[in-house]
Structures are given as structure tokens and as C-alpha cells.
Amino acid sequence: MTAMYRVVKADILDKITQGVWAPGSQMPNEMRLAETYDCARATVNRAMRELAEEGIIERRRKSGTRVRMNPVRQARFGIPLVRKEIEDQQAVYGYTLINSTIEPAPDWLRGRLGLAVGGLVRHVCCMHTADDMPFQLEDRWISLDALPDAETVDFSQSGPNEWLVTAVPFSNAEMSLLAVQADAKLATLLHCAKGDALFQTERSTWMDGQAITYVRLIFRGGHKMTTQY
Amino acid sequence: MTAMYRVVKADILDKITQGVWAPGSQMPNEMRLAETYDCARATVNRAMRELAEEGIIERRRKSGTRVRMNPVRQARFGIPLVRKEIEDQQAVYGYTLINSTIEPAPDWLRGRLGLAVGGLVRHVCCMHTADDMPFQLEDRWISLDALPDAETVDFSQSGPNEWLVTAVPFSNAEMSLLAVQADAKLATLLHCAKGDALFQTERSTWMDGQAITYVRLIFRGGHKMTTQY
DNA sequence: CAGTGGTCTAGACCACTGA
DNA sequence: CAGTGGTCTAGACCACTGT
Secondary structure, three states: OOOHHHHHHHHHHHHHHOOOOOOOOEOOOHHHHHHHHOOOHHHHHHHHHHHHHOOOEEEEOOOEEEEOOOOOOEEEEEOOOHHHHHHOOOOOEEEEEEEEEEEEOOHHHHHHHOOOOOOEEEEEEEEEEEOOEEEEEEEEEEEOOOOHHHHOOOOOOOOHHHHHHHHOOOOEEEEEEEEEEOOHHHHHHHOOOOOOEEEEEEEEEEEOOEEEEEEEEEEOOOOOEEEEO | OOOHHHHHHHHHHHHHHOOOOOOOOEOOOHHHHHHHHOOOHHHHHHHHHHHHHOOOEEEEOOOEEEEOOOOOOEEEEEOOOHHHHHHOOOOOEEEEEEEEEEEEOOHHHHHHHOOOOOOEEEEEEEEEEEOOEEEEEEEEEEEOOOOHHHHOOOOOOOOHHHHHHHHOOOOEEEEEEEEEEOOHHHHHHHOOOOOOEEEEEEEEEEEOOEEEEEEEEEEOOOOOEEEEO
């Protein structure tokens, strides 16, 4: 009932953690392991492929498979829609539009996204609340070159986030996480003290190499982003 | 030369982004797609399986495969060793031990890690520098119940990080990212102003359900953690 | 019950790469 | 050149689950 490739994978991982196959050492090849576990090579292959993807082992043709010296540690973070994140906390989601303008892309934004000179962007600033308390401030710029429709969308009732996921369901992005200090304006908007440390994410998004949007999400004080791996 | 399953995967993704298969809609089953692409079902299966892992589609037996309504966005962050992170920036890595003690685990730590009452921990505080400038402050607690060897290891020349990766090569962890305000002590250690917003990570690590270590990493001002996805 | 994905197999050919 | 992993196939059985 437990899939064979899982058994093989678990046993290999076990041999590694128990030190039977030390970091840097060579492991048996697929054919030999298939004999050991009395299964097809494809089954061993799947187990090993997954371990390689997870950064535990390193595979090369001809030279074979080795246990990684410094296992590549990586963590996956889910990127939820704010609405969902808030509702998952059993809180009531709320939305307020603060500001919306059409303007030429400022230089710093053109640099980040690689926009053409004179390109127009829709700049939207809005607040997402949880139980009527500020939760996340969204400061977003959308390229009208890439998404002309964005010029006329109504963001007074729901955020650009929700519109974008339907308009541009799939894209590539670069995300940064950092800490910022609350200035007077942020302190007022997020109901915190001036100077408080706030968690911020920045994200630039492209589709087919064309810049779509840049967004800053600033969370209320004390926010943590958590994951397990 | 390009693997067939990659071609299939790319084409399916294309059909989704182009709207041929809209979010929420049903996709053809594996057999049908195998005929379409004139390949084996296993090949289609691999393409679809990867798309499912990436959160693009959703698969269920009997009811088939659908495009996800709200594609699960997720980002992977690599977790490098500090030394490597600094050297990758062409800077010279340096290490200084600030403090090291053996003490009973404080209550908050016992709570986080689920340690037994009276359990001893090794508490190490140290600084990682880049070109002799503070880069990352490491505040770490290691459970001596889990790792008795940690009591006598010499951390004056290299950090607990480097020792742990060899002593406990594989483990599970929970990581949080947040922003903290520099107090007087942090300001001195990290050469920043009191009140500055600093980026901090917290990580609890277990192996076979047994708590190993808890660590806080506080970065110098302006640090960003970046990834692409 | 029946349709769909999940897994496995035995065998094959190929691409890459170290010796 | 030869060994190893990468991929593919045709077919099979099975587990799950909607109807």
C-alpha cells in the first residue's frame, strides 16, 4: 500500500542519516539498488530523482551518485492572497482604497521593471484589514503598457491583487523580504508607533519577459512569515 | 533532444496561460493527452505530476485534472551557510565568539522546543562579519539532551552552524521571518542606530521528533532576502 | 460500479562525461 | 570508449472516489 518508491526513498535517506553513506561518498548505482530492493530501475530512479531535487544527493552521468557534502537547505513559502490569509485566521477581511492615480513610471520603477521611457503606470495604494484592524498596506504599480485594461478597472471595492490573479494567472516573479522602519505616514495607516520595525515584501512580476507589476506589501507590527521544511 | 515530458509540460502550461483551459476547468485525461502528443501515458503523467507539485493544476482520481482556480504561488528560498553567503558576495568572512554558556533551558525555549524540565542547553552568541563589518548576529541554543557532544565543542574559531551541519546533517525545521527593532545592545553589536529596523529569522530544528536547536539570526540593517519563482 | 490517476515493470535507446 | 543516469514505452494492476 505504501508506494515502493517511497520505501526506497525513505530507506536511502535513512542510510544517509545513519551515516552508512557519509556526505561526499559514492552511492551504489541504480541497477545495483534495484537489485537490492528487488524492484525496477525506474522505481529507484524516481526515489533518487526526488532526493536530488531536494538537495540531499548529487547525481552525474558516468560518475554516479554521491551524498552532498553540504546538503542544500531550502524552504518553501506559500504566497497566499491576503484575503485568504486573513480568513484563515478566523478574522473578517476588509478592504479600503486609499489612493489611485495614473502617472508616468518614476525612474526607480522603470529601472526595476525595465519599462520604456514615458510608460504610464496605474499606482494604487490600499489597505487590507483583519477585524477592522490594519493588517497589510499594499502599494502597487501596474504597467499600462502590459495591461492597458488596468487603466479603467474599479479598485474601490476589491484590491488589484484579486483582479491581477484573474487577468494574469501565471507569471514569473522576484521577491524580496526585508525590514523597514515606520515613518509618520506608515505609523498612522498601520496604527503603530513611528519608528516601529515592520516586515515588508517587495515583488516584481513579469510575463513572457514583459514587466507587469511591482508591489510593496507592508505588514502590521509583529507579523511573522512562517514555514516548515 | 529536449525531453518529451518537458515539451508536453510546456505546451500544457501554454494552453493554460493562453486561456485555452481556463482556471477551474476540466482538462483531458492522461490517455487522451498521450494520444494528442503521441507519446506514452507515463510521459504525460510526469508532465502533469510536476505541474501539480508546482500548484498549477489539481488532480483527483476518478474526477480527473483541473486547472487551479487560485494557482498556489510558492517561493523557494535557499538557506545558505553564512560563510558561503558572504563569500559569494566577494567579501571576506570573519567570525567572533561573543558568549558561550551552559544553562538550564529557559521556559520560553522549553515551550518552543518541547524540552524536558531541567534540560540543559548550550547557549552561544556570535557574530559573522563581511569584510570586518557586522553581517549577522547568531544567537543559538543547543539542547544537550539531544546533542551531549555540544557541551565541549570549541566555538571560539568557527560557529555552531558549521559544527551542526556535520553533527546533524539532516533534520526538520520551522522557520519564521520577521522584523525587529534594534535595542541598545543590538545597535552596538551591529553598528547601527538604536531603533533601526532589522531583518531577523528564527529557526527551530528537530530530528526524529527530538528538539535539537533554536536559533535567531539578526542581519545588519538593510539586508534583503531575495528569491525568484 | 466504473473512470481516473498512481505506481510499477522489463526492456530499450540515448546523452553526457570521466578515464 | 564505456559506465551512469535520463528518458521513453507498452502494458499492467491497483487505489481512490464520484455517481
